[in-house]
Amino acid sequence: MKMYNAKQIIPGLIIFLGLITFPLWYNMGKAAPVPQPKLDTPAIQKLAQKQCVLPAAQMRTEHMQILNDWRTQVVRFDKRVYVAPDGKEYNMSLQNECMKCHSNKTQFCDACHNYAGLKLNSTPYCWTCHIAPKENK
Amino acid sequence: MGIKFSLLSVVALVLAVFLGVKAAGLTYFFGVVIPYIAIFTFIGGFTFRILKWARTPVPFSIPTTAGQQKSLPWIKHSKLDNPSTPAGVVGRMILEVLLFRSLFRNTKLEKYDGPKLAYQWEKWLWLFAILFHYSFLVIFVRHLRFFTEPVPGFVHALDSVDGMLQIGLPGLYISDLVFIAAVTFLFLRRVVIPQVRYISLPADYFPLFLLLALGLSGILMRYFTKVDILKVKELALGIVTFHPVIPEGIGVLFFIHLFLICTLFIYFPFSKLMHLGGVFLSPTRNMPNDSRIIRHINPWNYPVKTHTYEEYEDHFREKMIEAGLPVEKE
Structure with missing residues (x-):
């Protein structure tokens, strides 16, 4: 079948397909292993019970919200003690508490x-x- | 009628994936099989539609004339609204594709005092249409962070511009708000304006509901009930590198979001959403108005058998001379 204006349409189509398949060819030949955050710092090694503020799965998805809440509590309400669900108390501080471990x-x-x-x-x-x-x- | 059908279709899609993942555990089907079907249907379907349109002849020169045609030198020619050259067509097409110029010309017709007519300013459709398209583009490009490793610089740049309000964590994206607002407007417009409601079909409501559900599932996943995005990226990268993996423990909300976008991609080539490619192939937009300069030959004209006067005379010359009729050649 005859095509009309093939000189414009074919290059246009090729450009579009090239753009839309960007993720398919961009990653070609690149191995991207899933990173494993390292937990073997000296402070963690010393802990008897290796337990963060909340269970690991929850920390993984919600740490940003917790940090945001902590900031609000400390900066706006001068409340510096966080009571974890297991009753343990933590100092709400990124530099002095989180980054210590x-x-x-x-x-x-x-x-x-x-x-x-x-x-x-x-x-x-x-x-x-x-x-x-x-x-x- | 159209609204109910479309809404129920989208609800059924969401329910299907919810039950499929939660009850039947079909994570491989919804996480690998469906996305590949979507990718190949979209690419194949899109190419097929474009090639089909490219094979369709344009019988007449039918550009939209939205300004003064090129005429005598002392009449001002409207070069962009009535282009007479390919360069003018490209200019008009750029304005149309990037700025929705033809929608910007939209007016509302109203009767007052009996038979009198008035044309009113009406830019809301243009405004929300352009907001919708650009926010969707931003969201689309932003999602490349899940499909590329390392993530290219332009994705980071776009991300930080989109998240510049720095409200909450994970940071609020402007495009998310704009997207939902615009889709909601485009839907309400169809429901509230009686004339538009009258001409709206399930094919109009379905994409809107689909996009709304897609946007809401994404927003829920980012700001409210979180999923583990490292696993999401592992799955997404697995698909695009053709080494599919299904990491354990991704929330069902992610599968709903993925299934809705796959539905959109599968639905795309068979629906009005093909205006993405169609806008470039509209004869009313891509032809220069040069019908007084170049003759447009209808491509489906078949060779007509003609019999010119010269041939007629050659045929009957002797008989004509015999009968005393004047001839041009002796």
Whole structure:
């Protein structure tokens, strides 16, 4: 069958298909293993019971909301003590509490954040105010 | 009628995937099989539709003339609204595709004082249409962070612009709000305006409900009931690198979201959504108005048998001379 204006339509179609299949050819030949956040910091090693504020699965999906709530509690209501569901008390502080155990920002925070595409300083914007821990590499 | 049917279809789709994943455990089917069907249906269907349109002849020169045609040198020619050259057509097409110029010209017709007519300013459709399309584009490009590793720079850049309000964590995206508002407007417009409601079909309501459900499931997943996005990315990367994996323990909400987008991709080539490609192939938009400069030959004209006067005279010359009729050649 005859095609009309093939000189314009075929290149246009090829460009469109090239754009829409971007993820199919962009990742070709690249292995992208799922990152495993490292938990073997000295502080965690010393813990008798390796337990975060909440269970790991919950921390994985909801840590950002918890940190946001903590910030609101501390900055706006001057409330600094967090009582976990198991009754344990924690100091609501990213630098002094979270990062005390998870002192390996690059292998813990950044490992997943980079994989999930949250690379720029703006997202997540913890470290635009807080000071990132010094790490010995 | 159309509304109920469309709404029930979308509800049925959501229920199907909910039961399929929750009760029957068909995660491989909904997480791998359906996405591949969607990818190939979309690419194949889209190509097929475009090639089918490309094979359709255009019998007449029918550009939309929305301004003064090119005429005598002292009459001002409206080069973009009535283009006479391919460059003008490209200019008009760019304005149409990127800025929805023809929708911007929209007016509302109203009768007053009996037979008098008035044309009113009506830009709301243009406004929400353009908001909808651009927010959907932003959302579409943003989602590339799940499909690429390493994530390209433009996705990060777009992400930080879209999330610049920095409200809450995970940060609120402007495009999410705009998308829901625009789809809601486009739906309400069909319901509230009687004339538009009269001409609306299930094919109009279904995509709107589908998009609304898609947007709401995505928003729920990001801001309210979270899913583990590392596993989501593992699944998404598995699909696009053709090594599909189904990580354990992704919430059912993700499968609903995935199934709805797959439905959209499968539905796309067979529906009015094909205006994505169709806008470029509309003869009323892609032809220059040069019918007084170049003769448009109808491509389906078949070769007509003609018999010119010269041939007629050659045939009957001797008889004509005999009968005393004048001839041009002796």
